[in-house]
Amino acid sequence: MRLVPNADWRRTAGAAAVICLVGGALVWCGTDGFRALTSEQARRLAVAASPRAIPRVDLEDQDGRPFALDSYRGRPLLVDFVYTRCRSVCPLLSDAFQRVDRVAQSTSAADGDERLQLVSITFDSLDTPADLRAYAKHYSADGRAWRFARVREPRELESLLRAFQVVVIPDGRGDFQHNAAFHVLNAEGRLARVLDPDARPSDIARAAEATAPR
Amino acid sequence: MNAYLASLLFVVLALPPMRHALERVMFAHMLVQIPLLALVGIVGAASIPVTLRQRIGAWNRGGVSGALLALIASSWWMVPRALDWALASPFMEATKFATLPLFVGVPLALSWSSLGSMGRGFLIANLLPMWAVVGWVYIAAPVRVCNYYLVDQQVLAGYGLLSASVAVGVAAGLLPFVRPATTSAIRAES
Numbered sequence: 066m067r068l069v070p071n072a073d074w075r076r077t078a079g080a081a082a083v084i085c086l087v088g089g090a091l092v093w094c095g096t097d098g099f100r101a102l103t104s105e106q107a108r109r110l111a112v113a114a115s116p117r118a119i120p121r122v123d124l125e126d127q128d129g130r131p132f133a134l135d136s137y138r139g140r141p142l143l144v145d146f147v148y149t150r151c152r153s154v155c156p157l158l159s160d161a162f163q164r165v166d167r168v169a170q171s172t173s174a175a176d177g178d179e180r181l182q183l184v185s186i187t188f189d190s191l192d193t194p195a196d197l198r199a200y201a202k203h204y205s206a207d208g209r210a211w212r213f214a215r216v217r218e219p220r221e222l223e224s225l226l227r228a229f230q231v232v233v234i235p236d237g238r239g240d241f242q243h244n245a246a247f248h249v250l251n252a253e254g255r256l257a258r259v260l261d262p263d264a265r266p267s268d269i270a271r272a273a274e275a276t277a278p279r
Numbered sequence: 280m281n282a283y284l285a286s287l288l289f290v291v292l293a294l295p296p297m298r299h300a301l302e303r304v305m306f307a308h309m310l311v312q313i314p315l316l317a318l319v320g321i322v323g324a325a326s327i328p329v330t331l332r333q334r335i336g337a338w339n340r341g342g343v344s345g346a347l348l349a350l351i352a353s354s355w356w357m358v359p360r361a362l363d364w365a366l367a368s369p370f371m372e373a374t375k376f377a378t379l380p381l382f383v384g385v386p387l388a389l390s391w392s393s394l395g396s397m398g399r400g401f402l403i404a405n406l407l408p409m410w411a412v413v414g415w416v417y418i419a420a421p422v423r424v425c426n427y428y429l430v431d432q433q434v435l436a437g438y439g440l441l442s443a444s445v446a447v448g449v450a451a452g453l454l455p456f457v458r459p460a461t462t463s464a465i466r467a468e469s
């Protein structure tokens with residue numbers, strides 16, 4: 066057996082320690098302290114830590130009325146992204162939005178506050194205002210407190226989705242896969258929270274209201 | 280020759296059409312592109328000059344530091360966020376192309392022969408369960424873990440990781456029985 070000098074073992078121990086420390090630190094940073102193993106978790110943490118600006122995009126609602134998310138400044142707004150032909154995750158999102166809508170309706174009636182507003186934005190360029198109107202009716206939305214919208218200028222859709230960090234990929238069969246989440250714009254119109262649609266409707270409504278300065 | 284082969288493989292993998300083809304499918308991203316990038320380092324390591332090899336060896340007795348480096352770097356590229364990140368950011372994509380050959384392939388090649396059966400066992404006993412667990416999570420997860428990949432792709436990648444774990448486990452189990460024959464064959468040739 067060959068005799069290995071002790072100095073080499075000391076150097077190796079040092080190198081191993083540096084590798085563990087630096088590697089561990091990088092992985093720690095890259096996963097936000099092991100809290101974000103997926104980009105969806107990372108997005109939620111980043112948004113909660115520092116609310117981000119959303120570009121101004123011209124929208125039109127289910128009745129063809131033009132508006133922008135800016136017009137909701139001064140109060141919190143819940144936003145989700147769906148498309149009307151979706152049979153997988155959007156019905157779950159819209160069912161949950163419907164429950165939040167009802168909670169918001171009853172609490173605002175109780176304490177006389179301005180009620181929480183909801184907007185569902187379609188990312189499918191095939192969706193027309195008429196499709197949105199039928200969709201709104203299906204979820205018994207009033208079209209005011211809960212509006213359905215599409216982007217008027219198709220080119221602007223991408224920048225809107227990018228700002229919300231919503232990734233939409235066509236599955237090749239005419240459908241899309243996309244993040245399933247609710248987005249809270251705070252009173253300054255910044256994306257302040259990303260919420261899990263599986264949460265209790267009252268908790269979602271409360272979390273959204275909590276972003277508004279009292 | 281090895282350096283030539285390694286750079287050829289690297290260039291082919293880095294060609295935009297090849298990159299897009301492999302990265303469009305999660306299975307190919309995790310089980311073809313990433314292992315091949317590590318292979319670039321393994322093949323390329325053979326052409327590291329002896330003096331440099333010895334100098335590195337002085338910091339890598341028993342292959343300990345090299346094995347740790349390969350373990351940590353390869354684990355990072357199994358994190359779903361890292362896969363998404365590489366697709367979303369050119370910087371992370373470049374990092375992937377640099378770290379897999381340099382921090383996984385090269386250290387593996389330089390460390391393997393000096394690791395000894397204990398070290399190899401440790402490395403394999405760490406890697407295989409990790410692949411299997413990640414694979415199982417991908418199959419069973421009720422959510423999409425990558426924003427850039429569809430759920431059915433995620434399940435496919437999960438089965439791929441599970442199979443890779445089983446295949447390497449079986450190969451590692453057979454290795455001790457195969458090796459004496461091949462080494463004696465090589466000795467007989469030389």
